[in-house]
Amino acid sequence: MPASSATTPRALLVFTNLPDAASAEALANTLIDRQLAACVNMLAPCTSVYRWQGATETATEVPLLIKTTPARYAALEAAIRAHHPYELPEIVAVPVTQGLPGYLDWVAAGTRDDN
Secondary structure (H helix, E strand, O other): OOOOHHHHHOOOEEEEOOOOOOOOHHHHHHHHHHHOEEEEEEEEEEEEEEOOOOEEEEEEEEEEEEEEOHHHHHHHHHHHHHHOOOOOOOEEEEEOOOHHHHHHHHHHHHHHOOO
16 A cells, blocks of 8 residues: 555544534534535534633533545535634644545545535
8 A cells, every 4th residue: 555545634524613502403414415524423512711812711612523525625614614603613624544444435425526
């Protein structure tokens, strides 16, 4: 196997947080319906502590774990930005260089741009 195949991302795991379950579920459904994500895990609410506009803030947020491909990332990011209620949403993509081949194939199949 060429060295580059282990380092080239076959998928991305994208993180974002929403202020409540309703907005998290709405975003998750939008991403799935548009085939921008193969799967979105909506996690239990968590407490986030962060600095915003010079002040320390604490908020309850609902994390989303979004599985997509590098080819769909730009469209996914645009959709998150368009439907996210925050002025500056957290959008962090982590490359997936290895994983169960069948699962990674499923992610690729679930995010094909059929247009």
